[in-house]
Amino acid sequence: MTARTLPSLALALGSATDLDAALVALAGAVAENDRDAHIALLRHDPRQGLLRERLAVLDGRVQRSPLETSLEQLPRVALGAVRDGGTFADVTEEPAAYARLLKLHQAEDGATLSLRGIKIDGHLEAVIALVEPKRVFGTRAVERVAPCVGLFELALARFHEREARDEARRTLEEVTQRVHGEYLTKLADLEQQVVKARQTASMPVIDPAEAVAKEKEEARRAEEQRRSMRKLAALEHQLTASVGQLEQAHIELHRRSEALRNRTRTLYLLDRVMSLAAETSEPKTLVEGLLALVGDDMQALRCSLFLVGREPGTMYLAAARGLAPHVQIGKVVPIGHGVAGRVAETLQPMLVVDAVDAKQQPLLGDDYLTTGSFISFPLVLHGELVGVVNLTNRAQQGLFVEEDVERVRMLGLVISLIAVEAQLPERLHGAFASR
Numbered sequence: 001m002t003a004r005t006l007p008s009l010a011l012a013l014g015s016a017t018d019l020d021a022a023l024v025a026l027a028g029a030v031a032e033n034d035r036d037a038h039i040a041l042l043r044h045d046p047r048q049g050l051l052r053e054r055l056a057v058l059d060g061r062v063q064r065s066p067l068e069t070s071l072e073q074l075p076r077v078a079l080g081a082v083r084d085g086g087t088f089a090d091v092t093e094e095p096a097a098y099a100r101l102l103k104l105h106q107a108e109d110g111a112t113l114s115l116r117g118i119k120i121d122g123h124l125e126a127v128i129a130l131v132e133p134k135r136v137f138g139t140r141a142v143e144r145v146a147p148c149v150g151l152f153e154l155a156l157a158r159f160h161e162r163e164a165r166d167e168a169r170r171t172l173e174e175v176t177q178r179v180h181g182e183y184l185t186k187l188a189d190l191e192q193q194v195v196k197a198r199q200t201a202s203m204p205v206i207d208p209a210e211a212v213a214k215e216k217e218e219a220r221r222a223e224e225q226r227r228s229m230r231k232l233a234a235l236e237h238q239l240t241a242s243v244g245q246l247e248q249a250h251i252e253l254h255r256r257s258e259a260l261r262n263r264t265r266t267l268y269l270l271d272r273v274m275s276l277a278a279e280t281s282e283p284k285t286l287v288e289g290l291l292a293l294v295g296d297d298m299q300a301l302r303c304s305l306f307l308v309g310r311e312p313g314t315m316y317l318a319a320a321r322g323l324a325p326h327v328q329i330g331k332v333v334p335i336g337h338g339v340a341g342r343v344a345e346t347l348q349p350m351l352v353v354d355a356v357d358a359k360q361q362p363l364l365g366d367d368y369l370t371t372g373s374f375i376s377f378p379l380v381l382h383g384e385l386v387g388v389v390n391l392t393n394r395a396q397q398g399l400f401v402e403e404d405v406e407r408v409r410m411l412g413l414v415i416s417l418i419a420v421e422a423q424l425p426e427r428l429h430g431a432f433a434s435r
Helices: 005-015 019-033 076-084 095-101 146-202 208-279 283-298 338-346 355-359 402-421 424-433
Strands: 038-045 050-058 061-070 111-120 123-133 300-308 314-321 332-334 350-352 374-381 384-394
Touching: 005 019, 005 146, 005 208, 019 038, 019 050, 019 061, 019 146, 076 111, 076 123, 095 111, 111 146, 123 146, 146 208, 208 283, 208 402, 283 300, 283 314, 283 384, 283 402, 283 424, 300 338, 300 424, 314 338, 314 384, 314 424, 332 338, 338 350, 338 374, 338 384, 350 402, 374 402, 384 402, 402 424
Parallel strands: none
Antiparallel strands: 038 050, 038 123, 050 061, 111 123, 300 314, 300 384, 314 332, 350 374, 374 384
């Protein structure tokens, strides 16, 4: 898979407005990896356990074909993997016959058929089918396009959440219109009853028996009016509760959408830094790429990366962004002094959420952090200190919170692995010492 395929696919899926656009983007990514490979999406009906529709891309457009195929018709080994989802499973028994059963016309004798289930909220929503020519040498297309299918699965989950949000909005509008219609009907009935009551009251009373009967009728109507008002109040209460539930659902949907966007962004940054580590042997370029990984993901305008020095009890500044001009790369600092030194000594991350906490923090005052929200995190691998990363001055005056520390923990593990594998502490220290 080329270095630009996965980021470009992530951008295309992020801008896709519907399932067809996302499937066209996925088909394009598959074609870039293998021109002879073809991919199709099989829509699944969870209630009946049937594959209802086949979607395939031909000449840049999505073509749909109806299906009436049960999952139980698939081979038992492939069926288990499809129901679990997340990985491709090869159809080893008569792949051409099963491809014709699923209306995959690109399959020929000798072709390979692979299936992967896509689960959303614990239910199997669709199946990805990949047909590729059988090869003796080289990497199979199913291995190269597996990350692309993973990004498509995230996009499909986003479409599913958007459909759920639209359905909730339509339901609320229907409930609101029904309640409003009932309210107007009851109000019109009450107005008619009031008019009739006034007309009856203006008529002269001739017979005492008729007067008693009219009073009873007015009392009955008044009781009916009170009951109607109580029903209206109950309906208004139900409407208020429904609106509150819908607001909570919108908040939860927004939170999930933000989590998906953050996950996609993290995958893109991890792919970028892993590609950089595989393509370059220059230690300075690699360490700047590692700092950009965590700095860009956390939107930190001011960040720095320390690595352990050759002399015991010391660290040196390996890379930085946004520091003062007098702070030089390669500067040696003792472990135990300043924020970064204290974090390196205790191997425990330090989080300051806002300026009030920063004023109470006696370790501030070095050149690497400002008073405000910041994170200083130790880089540790197999119990050994690799370095310290500092993040502050979040974009748009944002604050760092506990959830951000967990994200830095995952990114810090990737930085530690790459730094130790590439021997960055020793190689960079030697480069700075030879100046």
